[in-house]
Amino acid sequence: MSKTTSLVMGGVGGQGIVLASKILAQVIQDHHYQLKVSEIHGMAQRGGSVLTFVRFGAAVHSPLIELGQADYVFALEKLEAWRLLPYLRTGGTMICSSQEIKPMPVIMGRQQYPAQIIPAMQALAAAGQLGALHTFNALEAACDCGQPKAANVALLGVLARTLEFSLASFLAALAAVVPERFLEANQQAFLVGYQG
Amino acid sequence: MKKLLSGNEAIARGAYEGGVHFAAAYPGTPSTEILENLATYQEIDAQWSSNEKVALEIGIGAALAGSRVLVAMKHVGVNVAADPLMTFSYLGVNGGLVLVAADDPGMHSSQNEQDSRQYARFAKVPMFEPADSQEAKDFVREALRVSEEFDTPVLLRTSTRISHAQSLVELGERQEIAIKPYEKNVQKHVAMPANARPRHVAVEERLQRLRDYAEQTPLNRLEWRQRKIGVICAGISYQQVQEALPEASVLKLGVCYPLPAQLIAAFAAGVEELYVVEELDPFFEEQIKALGIAVQGKALFPLTGEIFPNLIAEKILGEPLTVPLAVAASREEPAPVRPPVLCPGCPHRSVFYTLRRQKLLVSGDIGCYTLGASPPLEAMDSCICMGASISAGLGYEKGNPDLKGKVVSVIGDSTFFHSGMTGIVDVVYNRGTTLTLVLDNRITAMTGHQENPGTGTTLQGQPTVALDIAAICRALGVQRVREVDAYDLAALDAVIREEIAAGEAAVVIVRRACALLNKSVPEVYYIVEEKCTSCGACMKLGCPALVQEGKKITIDAALCVGCGVCVQVCKFEAIRQAGEQDV
Numbered sequence: 119m120s121k122t123t124s125l126v127m128g129g130v131g132g133q134g135i136v137l138a139s140k141i142l143a144q145v146i147q148d149h150h151y152q153l154k155v156s157e158i159h160g161m162a163q164r165g166g167s168v169l170t171f172v173r174f175g176a177a178v179h180s181p182l183i184e185l186g187q188a189d190y191v192f193a194l195e196k197l198e199a200w201r202l203l204p205y206l207r208t209g210g211t212m213i214c215s216s217q218e219i220k221p222m223p224v225i226m227g228r229q230q231y232p233a234q235i236i237p238a239m240q241a242l243a244a245a246g247q248l249g250a251l252h253t254f255n256a257l258e259a260a261c262d263c264g265q266p267k268a269a270n271v272a273l274l275g276v277l278a279r280t281l282e283f284s285l286a287s288f289l290a291a292l293a294a295v296v297p298e299r300f301l302e303a304n305q306q307a308f309l310v311g312y313q314g
Numbered sequence: 315m316k317k318l319l320s321g322n323e324a325i326a327r328g329a330y331e332g333g334v335h336f337a338a339a340y341p342g343t344p345s346t347e348i349l350e351n352l353a354t355y356q357e358i359d360a361q362w363s364s365n366e367k368v369a370l371e372i373g374i375g376a377a378l379a380g381s382r383v384l385v386a387m388k389h390v391g392v393n394v395a396a397d398p399l400m401t402f403s404y405l406g407v408n409g410g411l412v413l414v415a416a417d418d419p420g421m422h423s424s425q426n427e428q429d430s431r432q433y434a435r436f437a438k439v440p441m442f443e444p445a446d447s448q449e450a451k452d453f454v455r456e457a458l459r460v461s462e463e464f465d466t467p468v469l470l471r472t473s474t475r476i477s478h479a480q481s482l483v484e485l486g487e488r489q490e491i492a493i494k495p496y497e498k499n500v501q502k503h504v505a506m507p508a509n510a511r512p513r514h515v516a517v518e519e520r521l522q523r524l525r526d527y528a529e530q531t532p533l534n535r536l537e538w539r540q541r542k543i544g545v546i547c548a549g550i551s552y553q554q555v556q557e558a559l560p561e562a563s564v565l566k567l568g569v570c571y572p573l574p575a576q577l578i579a580a581f582a583a584g585v586e587e588l589y590v591v592e593e594l595d596p597f598f599e600e601q602i603k604a605l606g607i608a609v610q611g612k613a614l615f616p617l618t619g620e621i622f623p624n625l626i627a628e629k630i631l632g633e634p635l636t637v638p639l640a641v642a643a644s645r646e647e648p649a650p651v652r653p654p655v656l657c658p659g660c661p662h663r664s665v666f667y668t669l670r671r672q673k674l675l676v677s678g679d680i681g682c683y684t685l686g687a688s689p690p691l692e693a694m695d696s697c698i699c700m701g702a703s704i705s706a707g708l709g710y711e712k713g714n715p716d717l718k719g720k721v722v723s724v725i726g727d728s729t730f731f732h733s734g735m736t737g738i739v740d741v742v743y744n745r746g747t748t749l750t751l752v753l754d755n756r757i758t759a760m761t762g763h764q765e766n767p768g769t770g771t772t773l774q775g776q777p778t779v780a781l782d783i784a785a786i787c788r789a790l791g792v793q794r795v796r797e798v799d800a801y802d803l804a805a806l807d808a809v810i811r812e813e814i815a816a817g818e819a820a821v822v823i824v825r826r827a828c829a830l831l832n833k834s835v836p837e838v839y840y841i842v843e844e845k846c847t848s849c850g851a852c853m854k855l856g857c858p859a860l861v862q863e864g865k866k867i868t869i870d871a872a873l874c875v876g877c878g879v880c881v882q883v884c885k886f887e888a889i890r891q892a893g894e895q896d897v
Contacts, residue, residue, distance in 0.1 A: 130652065143480070147318055154446075155318070156479040158422050165858055166654035179556035181479035184624050186636035201649045204638040220861055221652035226690055226853065227862050229650040238641075247639060266872065 122175035124183045125277075126205045129194030130219045131165050134270035137295065138192070139170040141274060144291035145283050146174045156181035165222075167198055192277050194256065194270055195219050200235045203242075209249040212239060213277050215256035215269065252276050259310040265303035271296070275311020285312065319483045321476040324447035325386070325414060326351035327483065328454025333491030334358055335381035335409070338369040340732065341761040342388030343423040344477040345416035349386055350764075353773045357488065362765060362773045365700070365732040366391035370398050370413065377411040377467075378503060380494035382458055386414040389430045390699060394733070396433070401505045402467055403437045404513040408494050410461030410468070412454055417473045419593040420620040423760075425680065425699065427618070429594035434469050434571035438517050440524050441469040441571040442533065443549040447481045453568065455489075456533065464520055464527070471570065473593070475550040475620070525572045533568025534577060543630060544585025546578065546598055546609070551591045551621060558626035558635060573601050582607045589614070589630060593621050656685050658859040659829030659836075659875030661755055661800035665724070666693040667855055667883075668806050674722045674814065677707035679734075681726040682760045682828075683753050690856040694724070701725070701733025708737070708746040719814060721748045728758035728766040730783060735790065741819045742791035749813045750821045752783055753800075755828040763830070787821040794818060800826035803882040829875050836876035837891050839869050845888035852880045852889065 125142070129135045139155055146153050151174040158169060171183045185204045192213045193199030199214035206212060216236065223229040236253055243251040256273040260266050271292070278288045289305065296304045319327060325348050329337060337360040339349040352360040363369035366387040373385040387395060392415045399413070415430040434441035442457050444450040450472065457468040501509050528534060540561045547555050548567040555564060565581040567573070582588050582602075590599045590611035599611035614629040615621055624634040656663050666686035669676050670693035678684055678697035687694035698706060707723030725734045730752050741748055758764040765771045770780030787795045794816055798809045806824065813820040848865040859873035860880060869880075869889070881889045 131654070143318055147482070152482065153318060154479055154481045156475060157320075158474070158478060165652075165657060167652045178481070179553045180623055181475060181481070181550075181553065182622060184622055184636055185638035197649060197652070201652075203641050206639045207636065208639060210639070221650050222655050222689070222856065222858065223650045225858065225861050226856070232649060242639075242641065247641070 122173050122178055123190075124188045125172040125190040125192060126183050126188045126202055127170040127172060127192045128198045128202045129168055129270070130198065131168050133168070133194045134267060135168045135170050135194060138194075138270040138274050139172055141271070141288070141291045141295045142172055142277070144294055145287050146172070148287055148291065149283060151175060152178045154178045154181040167201065169202075190277065190280070192273065194273060196235050197221065197231060199239070200232060203239070206248065208247055211250040211252070211280055212248055213252045213273065213280070214239070214254070215273050216253050217255065217257040217269065250280065252280070254311060256311065260307045263303050263306040263310065265300060265307065268300070268304045268307035271304045272307040272311040275308040276314070278308070279312050279314070288312075315485055316482045317485055318480050319447045319451070320347065320478055320480045321444065321447050321450045321472055322347035322478070323351050324450035324483050325384075325454055325470070325472070326355075327485065328451035329384040329412070330355045330358065331451070331486045331488050332455040332458045333382050333489045334384050334458070335491075335493060336373070336376040337361070337384040337386070338363045338372050339386040340364070340366045340369055340391060341758050341764040342391050342416070343761055344418060344472070344474040345386045345388045345391070345414060346761045346764065347477075348384075348414060349773060352384070360773055364767055366394040367398060370395040370402070373411055373413070374398060374402050374405070377407045377409045378405070378496070379408065380496050381409040382491055383409060383411040384414065384454070385411065387416070388424065389415055389417045389428055390424065390426065391415075392430055392433055394700065399433065399437050399467070403439050403517055404505055404510055405503050406465035407461055407467060408496070410458035412457045412461060412468050412470050414470045414472065416477050417471060417594070419473055422474050425697070427594060429597060430469070430471050431570055431597045432595065438521050439466050439469055440464070440527075440569060441471055442568055443471045443570045444476060444568070445549050445552040445566070446476070447479070447483045449568065450476065451483055453533065460527070464524055466520055466524075471549070473550050521572060525575070528569045528572055528574040529576050531569060534574050535566050535568070536577070536581060537564040537566060538584070539563050541584060542586045543589065544581055544587065545589045545591055546581065546602070547591045548598075551593060554621060554623045554626055555591050558623035559630060567598070570597070573598065575605055578602055578605065579607060582609070591615060591621060591626055593619075653688060654685060655688065655856065655858055656682065656691075657829050658857055658873045659832070659877035661824070661826035661829065662686060662753055663691070663855055663857065664800050664803050664806055664879050665751060665753060665824055666691040668803065668810055669693040669722060669724075671807070672810060672814075674810075675710055675717055675720050677703045677710060677721060677723040677748075679703035679723075679725045679729050681729055681753075683724060683726060686724070688856075690854055700729055701737060704734050704737030704748070704750050705740055707748040707750070708741050708744065711746060711748055719747060719817065722810070722814070723748055723750045725750065725752055726759075727752060727754040727756065727768045727783065728764075731767045731781065735786065738787060738790045738792060738821070746819055747817050748819065749810065751810075752821060752823045754783060754823050754825050757828050757831060759828045759830070763828070783823055784821075792819050792821050794820035795823070796820075797823045797825055800824045801877055801879055803879060829877065832875065836874060837893070838871045838874040838876050839878070839881065839889050839891050840871070841867055841869055842888050842890055845886050847886055847888070849885070851883045851885065855880055855883065
């Protein structure tokens with residue numbers, strides 16, 4: 119495959135995956151790469167799993183990412199990280215919020231929320247299957263900044279420090295994409311994630 | 315200047331640059347954002363129509379009047395608009411008209427995955443299919459030109475992966491096109507037998523000229539690389555083939571109907587192995603085989619769902635491009651699925667809870683409330699297409715006497731305006747006894763909150779007449795029309811019982827705005843642990859804010875919107891609002 123970089127971004131409907139991908143896309147665009155961002159709208163958004171693909175490089179053909187192809191998985195929820203894990207190539211990077219949102223089969227007591235997600239991913243990292251694993255309580259970080267909805271941007275801070283782009287380019291993209299009245303809290307949340 | 319645009323945004327931009335004067339649509343995933351974006355251009359008169367047939371008919375009138383027109387809908391919307399489309403093909407245009415049909419292979423948000431390309435052949439009109447946002451914009455402009463040159467409507471097909479994928483687009487200027495003078499032309503525009511017969515001849519001649527166009531247009535292009543493998547493809551499949559087979563030669567079709575027979579023959583002669591990669595129907599494959607050209611397609615690739623690069627590489631090269639990370643061993647069990655659910659505070663929840671308790675047969679419809687079929691509510695017997703709830707509900711009682719007096723049809727406000735009203739007419743006229751519940755949440759919710767004829771607001775957010783559903787039902791002859799608040803469980807239960815028992819056609823309008831429209835800070839509820847007996851009554855509501863772990867039930871304060879429906883099902887007064895005194 120070409121030198122295209124592929125990021126899978128996932129979470130639960132309402133967590134702000136679309137905004138996070140928009141900020142990232144702005145940064146990529148400012149660096150004059152070819153870029154494709156793929157989303158799914160409609161029924162899937164009603165509390166279901168939400169998935170966005172971001173691909174950039176000198177040339178990008180497919181807007182989709184297949185299992186085993188992603189350089190990065192960025193997941194705003196732990197179970198979604200677990201679900202999206204097979205998208206990573208060997209040596210890929212997992213960026214995962216430790217937040218838990220229980221899906222309906224778990225709420226109804228028909229299935230268990232997997233208890234060992236983080237340890238299992240740590241084992242994969244130790245075995246060299248994952249190139250890097252970053253787990254972060256993005257919701258807590260966002261709450262500390264007074265804006266629980268900024269958890270997406272806090273986790274984006276974690277992603278930002280693993281990418282080739284400068285802090286300044288992310289801050290510029292934040293200012294361009296996030297509405298003015300939420301900007302300060304989002305900047306704070308981003309920096310908490312960025313500084314780890 | 316290059317801008318990152320989704321396919322839908324690019325189509326809107328293409329319409330703007332192509333001098334479109336008028337646009338109409340009914341919302342439907344994945345087409346909705348086209349009109350939302352068109353509405354931002356002051357030069358274009360854009361509107362939501364009550365359904366796709368109406369949207370196309372208004373578009374036809376506007377095109378005959380001399381405007382350039384764009385009409386957009388999802389694939390199943392074209393079924394609704396098929397009647398005018400088939401005859402519009404005979405009439406031709408005056409100003410150019412492009413009809414966007416947005417397909418949904420894989421059914422991300424649809425009830426079927428029909429292949430809209432069949433409509434091009436059926437209506438004998440050309441169809442274009444872009445492969446990214448730049449092409450989406452450029453093809454709209456070319457389609458408008460072709461529409462006027464060949465005197466035909468032009469279909470533009472997208473799929474979810476084109477409509478909702480963003481890529482970089484070079485923006486252009488708007489081409490100012492004067493509205494053409496209107497000329498009355500009875501022989502051409504009044505479709506009755508004597509006129510239609512010569513028009514059909516004209517349609518067949520036009521198709522012949524369009525075949526010549528397809529041979530020459532740069533929208534169809536040969537990309538010669540290695541000659542061993544040659545692939546014919548269009549739209550998203552072109553991107554997937556590029557990804558999977560970077561060394562293969564490709565015939566990239568921008569016009570997917572009619573096909574360029576000579577170009578295909580020349581391409582076939584230039585490669586050792588010829589393949590067609592196309593999602594859904596073998597639309598190209600069958601036509602190519604009819605030309606006497608040997609080609610492989612559906613013998614390798616599925617008729618269902620989407621086709622991804624790995625599968626293309628596996629079937630043609632013998633191995634996939636990527637292998638999933640080997641994580642199976644570290645998974646103690648499969649990850650629980652996260653299906654879409656009714657949101658916390660959704661006004662549809664109480665309705666399906668009540669219908670389930672009353673053990674009624676529920677004839678469903680298209681909208682967020684189709685999720686009433688999912689566990690734990692599971693209160694829907696069928697769902698077919700927009701507007702079918704009321705008419706199919708009547709059919710249930712006509713088709714089986716045992717079901718009479720047990721049938722409830724459930725339809726949303728926007729769907730009622732779309733095609734529910736004619737069903738009501740039929741129930742009244744044919745002395746049906748079904749009860750119709752109109753779930754009026756004051757918006758077209760599923761597609762992302764679009765205005766409709768009941769909301770009192772236009773596409774551009776301007777005030778307009780708000781149609782009164784109760785008054786419409788009375789005018790249609792329904793004697794029993796009542797209204798109830800969706801959050802009042804006792805009233806809802808009583809009204810449904812009474813109206814089912816009435817033994818005549820009845821409509822109950824269940825009112826409460828979509829929970830996502832309420833932006834105020836909610837007064838959330840919590841569960842008093844000492845009072846809760848873990849009876850599980852509240853869990854039958856299927857509210858995402860109510861969470862059970864072992865025996866213990868809690869309310870997730872971050873999700874609760876304070877609708878208070880769960881309080882009404884708790885027999886132990888265990889659910890309290892924050893700030894309430896303990897009793």
